[in-house]
Amino acid sequence: MILLDSLLMFIIAYGTGFLYYGLYRNITARFQRRYGPPVWQSFFDSIKFFTKEDSTSHGWMFYLGPIIMMSGAIMTLIFIPFFSSGESFVGFSKYGNLFVVLYLLVLGPLGNALGVGAAGNPFGAMGITRGLSRLFAMELPFYIAVIAIMSLSGSSDIATISSTQTTLNAIAYPLLFIAAMFSFIGMMGQAPFDVVGAPVEVYSGPATEFSGKFLALLMSQSAIFTFAKLVLMVHLFLGGADGFVELLSKTFLLFLFVIAFGSMYGRFKTPQSIDFLLKVPTVIAVVGLILATWSS
Amino acid sequence: MDLSLFGLTDIVVSLKATHLANFFAMLIAFSSGIVIFISKNYRLTKSFYALFLLLSSSLFLIVYAQDYLLFFIGWEVMSISTYFLLSFTLSKEALHKYIIFAMASALSLFLAILILYSGTHSFLYENARESFLALSDVNGIIFVALMLFGIFVKLGTIGFHYWLVDAYEESHNFFTPYLSAVLSKMGVFALIILVTQVVTLTYTLAIIGLFTSIIATFKAINEDSAKRLLAYSSIAQLGYIVTVLGVADGMSGALYHSLIHTAVKLLLFINIAGIIYVTGRSKFSELGGLIYRMPQSFTLMLIGIIVLAGMPPLGGFASKFMIYTSLLDAKNLLILSAVMFSSASAFLYIYKLIYGVYLGHPTNKKLESVKEVPLSFLLPQYILALLLILIGTFPAFVVPYFNAILDELGLKQMAFSDISTLISNFGEYNGLVVISTFITLFAVVLLFLVSNRSRVKEAKNRFDIAYCGEEPTESTHLHYGYSMGKELRRVSLLNHIYKNSVKPFYDFIASQTLGFSDIFKKIYTGNLANNFQMALVFAIILLWWSIK
Numbered sequence: 001m002i003l004l005d006s007l008l009m010f011i012i013a014y015g016t017g018f019l020y021y022g023l024y025r026n027i028t029a030r031f032q033r034r035y036g037p038p039v040w041q042s043f044f045d046s047i048k049f050f051t052k053e054d055s056t057s058h059g060w061m062f063y064l065g066p067i068i069m070m071s072g073a074i075m076t077l078i079f080i081p082f083f084s085s086g087e088s089f090v091g092f093s094k095y096g097n098l099f100v101v102l103y104l105l106v107l108g109p110l111g112n113a114l115g116v117g118a119a120g121n122p123f124g125a126m127g128i129t130r131g132l133s134r135l136f137a138m139e140l141p142f143y144i145a146v147i148a149i150m151s152l153s154g155s156s157d158i159a160t161i162s163s164t165q166t167t168l169n170a171i172a173y174p175l176l177f178i179a180a181m182f183s184f185i186g187m188m189g190q191a192p193f194d195v196v197g198a199p200v201e202v203y204s205g206p207a208t209e210f211s212g213k214f215l216a217l218l219m220s221q222s223a224i225f226t227f228a229k230l231v232l233m234v235h236l237f238l239g240g241a242d243g244f245v246e247l248l249s250k251t252f253l254l255f256l257f258v259i260a261f262g263s264m265y266g267r268f269k270t271p272q273s274i275d276f277l278l279k280v281p282t283v284i285a286v287v288g289l290i291l292a293t294w295s296s
Numbered sequence: 297m298d299l300s301l302f303g304l305t306d307i308v309v310s311l312k313a314t315h316l317a318n319f320f321a322m323l324i325a326f327s328s329g330i331v332i333f334i335s336k337n338y339r340l341t342k343s344f345y346a347l348f349l350l351l352s353s354s355l356f357l358i359v360y361a362q363d364y365l366l367f368f369i370g371w372e373v374m375s376i377s378t379y380f381l382l383s384f385t386l387s388k389e390a391l392h393k394y395i396i397f398a399m400a401s402a403l404s405l406f407l408a409i410l411i412l413y414s415g416t417h418s419f420l421y422e423n424a425r426e427s428f429l430a431l432s433d434v435n436g437i438i439f440v441a442l443m444l445f446g447i448f449v450k451l452g453t454i455g456f457h458y459w460l461v462d463a464y465e466e467s468h469n470f471f472t473p474y475l476s477a478v479l480s481k482m483g484v485f486a487l488i489i490l491v492t493q494v495v496t497l498t499y500t501l502a503i504i505g506l507f508t509s510i511i512a513t514f515k516a517i518n519e520d521s522a523k524r525l526l527a528y529s530s531i532a533q534l535g536y537i538v539t540v541l542g543v544a545d546g547m548s549g550a551l552y553h554s555l556i557h558t559a560v561k562l563l564l565f566i567n568i569a570g571i572i573y574v575t576g577r578s579k580f581s582e583l584g585g586l587i588y589r590m591p592q593s594f595t596l597m598l599i600g601i602i603v604l605a606g607m608p609p610l611g612g613f614a615s616k617f618m619i620y621t622s623l624l625d626a627k628n629l630l631i632l633s634a635v636m637f638s639s640a641s642a643f644l645y646i647y648k649l650i651y652g653v654y655l656g657h658p659t660n661k662k663l664e665s666v667k668e669v670p671l672s673f674l675l676p677q678y679i680l681a682l683l684l685i686l687i688g689t690f691p692a693f694v695v696p697y698f699n700a701i702l703d704e705l706g707l708k709q710m711a712f713s714d715i716s717t718l719i720s721n722f723g724e725y726n727g728l729v730v731i732s733t734f735i736t737l738f739a740v741v742l743l744f745l746v747s748n749r750s751r752v753k754e755a756k757n758r759f760d761i762a763y764c765g766e767e768p769t770e771s772t773h774l775h776y777g778y779s780m781g782k783e784l785r786r787v788s789l790l791n792h793i794y795k796n797s798v799k800p801f802y803d804f805i806a807s808q809t810l811g812f813s814d815i816f817k818k819i820y821t822g823n824l825a826n827n828f829q830m831a832l833v834f835a836i837i838l839l840w841w842s843i844k
Contacts, residue, residue, distance in 0.1 A: 053750045056760055059588050061655075067745070071737040078733070092733055097723035099620055100730065102636075103608050106643065110605070113647055114598070117655030118587055121761045122776035125656060128647070129780040136641035143640070144633040151629055156621075156723040208762055213745060271786040278789050289629055 006078045006091045017223025018043035031263040049216030058119040065115010066217040072108025073221040077228040084162035084240030097156040119209035127206040130270045131196040137274040141281035142183035145176040148289040162240030170237040175288030182281035190262030310362040315701040320359040327477045333676040351377040363419040364409040390462035397459040405446035411439045421493045451483035452531045454508040464527035473565035476530045477558045492705050501542030509535030509638040514793045516645040517781035522568045533557050540619050543626045548710045549619035556615045563600040563680040570669035580652025580778035587654040590668045594654045596677040601646045603684050609731045611684040614691035621720035657774040690715045691727040
């Protein structure tokens with residue numbers, strides 16, 4: 001039962017993730033006054049890549065990287081319930097909690113970092129270095145906001161946090177939400193914090209050496225992971241969801257905001273983004289935490 | 297134990313096998329057993345072993361003592377025997393640093409103990425709180441400050457870590473795992489005794505611990521030597537323990553983290569000792585690309601770093617979970633954020649450790665022909681890795697032992713429903729489900745790829761990489777990531793950590809002490825006649841004083 005549940009969650013996330021990715025390419029294209037590719041183009045690309053050969057092998061650890069990343073992404077997905085209540089689409093969420101999910105969010109990228117390192121490509125290592133340096137700065141405001149929310153809800157269970165919101169957390173604690181959003185834009189790999197992959201600048205970042213099935217695996221995990229992160233954010237700040245319509249509309253609105261934000265700004269360098277994240281959103285988060293817990 | 301036999305009628309000392317003592321004694325005995333495995337690879341002299349045994353027995357005296365007198369004797373023997381053990385390999389400067397700090401620590405502990413004794417004229421722990429309450433306010437503050445100084449030097453808390461990093465780096469590779477795993481735990485033990493038996497210190501400890509873990513983490517990121525990086529990592533991990541001991545109900549997290557930290561630091565230091573044994577190098581800029589030469593060592597270090605990072609499937613997460621939930625429970629939200637921040641920053645040095653040694657490219661021709669380390673290095677690491685996986689899968693399997701300790705100290709027990717589930721007020725954590733989910737998913741993805749596999753071209757050589765359409769050569773600088781973390785210096789906020797150091801402060805202290813000793817030298821010249829005159833003057837003063 002729980003396995004079937006998880007499988008369904010995986011299929012839905014896979015489809016929705018690629019749909020969102022297609023829409024993302026279209027919407028950014030419109031921002032740049034051009035027509036994007038067909039919506040399902042990325043999905044078909046990934047299916048096609050699964051049938052292709054890999055160009056070069058760099059040993060077993062090189063292959064394990066994307067596999068760990070995929071496992072990490074699916075695991076994050078099934079440890080976050082889709083809905084705030086009910087018995088379906090919960091996956092393994094009752095065995096985990098928010099702390100586990102916070103760590104699972106970085107499990108995949110770290111696993112992939114090992115694969116990239118094993119390939120020995122300096123451009124890959126460059127992407128990893130940038131990613132890890134940015135990571136801690138990005139996590140700090142998010143952690144502060146999440147900890148405040150956990151303490152206010154009195155639980156680290158995601159469904160409980162989601163269902164105990166009488167007014168949406170985003171409205172009740174706006175400063176926490178703003179701070180968490182800065183981190184969230186970084187987690188989604190959007191500008192101004194998109195220095196990790198740094199499209200059109202570095203020779204393609206962490207994904208440099210991967211081809212064929214492993215590139216397809218990386219694309220698929222990115223789709224699933226994106227959806228999982230959106231669902232988490234909706235649970236924490238936007239009151240969760242009770243049906244697919246609500247879930248999809250809330251996640252899509254959030255997604256739209258993130259990509260619109262990303263299309264508007266330029267890219268920070270690594271030290272700049274660390275500096276910014278440690279100053280502005282962190283201060284907002286600390287003030288938000290003090291204000292939120294002062295009254296209670 | 298009554299000491300009237302020795303003419304000490306008023307002094308009572310006592311030894312007792314409490315649960316707390318047993319736990320730390322177990323850590324000592326286990327670590328000694330583990331490091332002995334690697335001893336056969338080194339030609340160590342008899343005196344080294346003798347000192348090592350003396351050191352271990354002094355540690356047992358420290359943990360089993362029930363009073364501050366025996367504790368101090370154990371502490372002193374520990375410091376001195378460590379000095380002689382370090383003297384085999386340390387440079388003169390590092391050795392001087394060690395002995396000065398160790399003596400300062402011991403003296404301040406001694407003074408603190410004497411101050412406490414003045415309260416109720418008893419050294420026993422059971423009277424310690426009463427003695428402390430009997431002290432005047434000023435004496436109480438002096439006691440706490442001296443006690444904390446002594447303990448912090450041993451823990452290497454930031455500000456007092458000046459001796460530690462050099463000592464760890466230069467100590468014998470056989471001895472470094474023991475230094476980090478056991479000797480630093482004596483500081484933890486002393487701190488536990490202090491906060492449970494004498495005086496509770498809340499935010500003082502929490503804030504000192506936080507500064508320690510954050511600053512040490514960023515210092516670790518910038519290190520080029522594996523042993524120095526792990527030394528800073530030790531400081532940072534002990535910082536978490538100090539933090540959590542400050543807040544209410546943090547004891548369970550502190551004990552759990554002590555256990556995990558002991559095991560993981562043994563594993564990592566033995567791993568690095570193996571690397572140094574086969575390659576003779578310990579700097580990331582001189583290593584690299586060893587993964588396919590030493591796959592077993594790589595896998596073992598991988599397990600070690602997953603635990604050190606506190607990643608969910610393995611043992612590290614269980615202790616982090618205890619620490620986080622106890623802080624959340626006590627509503628110390630900002631402290632919790634800072635601990636989690638430091639823990640997330642640690643990913644950078646943890647990745648640097650494994651990348652610098654095993655991944656990337658070999659920086660030297662010799663590294664392409666090295667062999668796997670001998671079995672005597674691998675065996676202890678396998679034992680430790682198994683233990684850590686076991687604790688990760690069944691995080692509650694050690695809890696009954698901790699509960700016995702917590703019960704004895706009169707603290708809140710840790711909750712668990714079955715062997716694999718830890719329970720806190722903020723949700724539960726099931727290690728078995730997490731690890732089996734991960735393994736299942738991993739297997740499914742792997743099977744999918746294997747069933748769908750196609751012909752793959754092996755890389756011709758290690759230069760066969762995508763490199764902007766060019767082909768790198770022998771002279772191309774490819775081991776890029778060994779210097780990761782350098783760009784953090786460009787972040788103004790973080791550069792304060794790198795720019796500042798305690799060295800100028802201790803240099804100042806040293807210069808002042810030298811100046812003082814110059815004055816002293818004017819009186820005490822070493823000339824026999826002078827000495828005789830001085831002695832005569834003192835004798836006359838004493839005589840005059842006694843007559844008066």
